[in-house]
Amino acid sequence: MSFPLASIGIYSSVVFGVFSSTQRFLSQLRHGDPAAAPSLGDMTLASLVVGVISVGIGTPVELVKTRLQMQTQPYTKANIKQNSTAPGSSVYRGSIHCFRTILQKEGIPGIYRGNVAMLLRDVPGYCAYFVPYAMFCDWITPHGSIAPNPFAIWMAGGVAGAVSWAVCTPMDVVKSRLQADGVYSKQYKGTIDCILQSYQNEGLKVFFRGLLVNTIRGFPSSAAMFLGYELCLRTMKGWQSETNP
Numbered sequence: 001m002s003f004p005l006a007s008i009g010i011y012s013s014v015v016f017g018v019f020s021s022t023q024r025f026l027s028q029l030r031h032g033d034p035a036a037a038p039s040l041g042d043m044t045l046a047s048l049v050v051g052v053i054s055v056g057i058g059t060p061v062e063l064v065k066t067r068l069q070m071q072t073q074p075y076t077k078a079n080i081k082q083n084s085t086a087p088g089s090s091v092y093r094g095s096i097h098c099f100r101t102i103l104q105k106e107g108i109p110g111i112y113r114g115n116v117a118m119l120l121r122d123v124p125g126y127c128a129y130f131v132p133y134a135m136f137c138d139w140i141t142p143h144g145s146i147a148p149n150p151f152a153i154w155m156a157g158g159v160a161g162a163v164s165w166a167v168c169t170p171m172d173v174v175k176s177r178l179q180a181d182g183v184y185s186k187q188y189k190g191t192i193d194c195i196l197q198s199y200q201n202e203g204l205k206v207f208f209r210g211l212l213v214n215t216i217r218g219f220p221s222s223a224a225m226f227l228g229y230e231l232c233l234r235t236m237k238g239w240q241s242e243t244n245p
Contacts, residue, residue, distance in 0.1 A: 007061045011054070016229050018053050019130060022046035040131065047130045051123035058122070059115045064098045066179040067091070091183060106182070114178040116191045121171035128167040133160035133226060153230045154223045161222020165214040170207035172214070174198065 024034040026042040038046070071091065092098035102110050137156035141148040148156070165172075174194050181188050188194040198206050 007065075011058060011061060012225060014057055015050055015054055015126075019046050019050045019126075022049045043131050043134055044127055047127040048123055050130070051126040052119070054122050054126070055115055055119045059113075059118050060099065060111045062118065062175065063102065063111065063113060063179045064095050066176055067098050067102070067183060068095065070180055070183060110182075113182070114175045114191075117171055117175035117178055117194070120191070121168050121175055125164050125168040125171075129160050129164035129222070132163045133157060136160065147234075148230075150227060150231070154227045157226025158219040158223035160226070161218035161220075162215040164222070165218035166211065169209075169211045169214050173207050173209055 023038045023042060023046045026045060027036040027038055028034040030036075030039075030042070092101060099111070106113070133156050136159050137148050137152055140152045140155060174191060177198065178188055178191065178194050181194075188197060
């Protein structure tokens with residue numbers, strides 16, 4: 001539990017930080033003012049940048065999480081000796097041990113296993129995250145308001161999360177299968193091979209497995225994420241204006 005909680009905070013900080021910084025850079029480049037309202041194209045480009053950069057940080061985190069979630073038995077020396085190749089048997093005793101073991105056995109390529117699938121998931125996924133948020137936020141905010149109210153932020157963030165996960169789910173299935181592969185047996189040669197084998201064995205529906213759960217989960221988590229981000233940003237801007245009137 002501690003690993004996902006710690007990693008999601010760092011990961012989200014990078015994602016929102018890169019998106020905001022890229023937007024400001026593009027506004028400065030195009031309009032000469034970093035505070036200028038970004039265009040739809042600028043938001044899309046900033047989302048693409050976030051998707052690419054997030055893979056470098058997110059792939060090892062997702063890999064460790066996937067490998068640990070596969071373990072259905074507690075880690076003991078007896079289990080390691082007797083059932084090291086049985087599905088669900090314990091291989092790792094924690095997140096640090098998991099990361100170190102993968103690095104020792106598979107090297108840097110092993111740590112970034114599934115990075116292509118994650119890139120194909122996150123680049124369109126973040127476009128379907130930030131752009132719908134901005135559009136829905138503008139739509140739900142009453143005309144004449146300077147900034148959206150907390151309810152509008154919460155609702156727009158929830159919708160963005162649900163839409164994003166609906167877009168991400170097919171490649172998330174592929175990413176998870178690739179990252180789980182190799183612990184107990186080796187099945188896939190790469191991203192394309194995983195897609196083809198999954199389709200041939202289970203049909204098109206396999207790529208939408210977990211779609212409902214992902215979209216339902218994505219609404220409250222993203223709503224809370226955007227609300228927390230926007231409120232913190234407003235608070236810090238208020239402190240800055242008081243410090244530098």
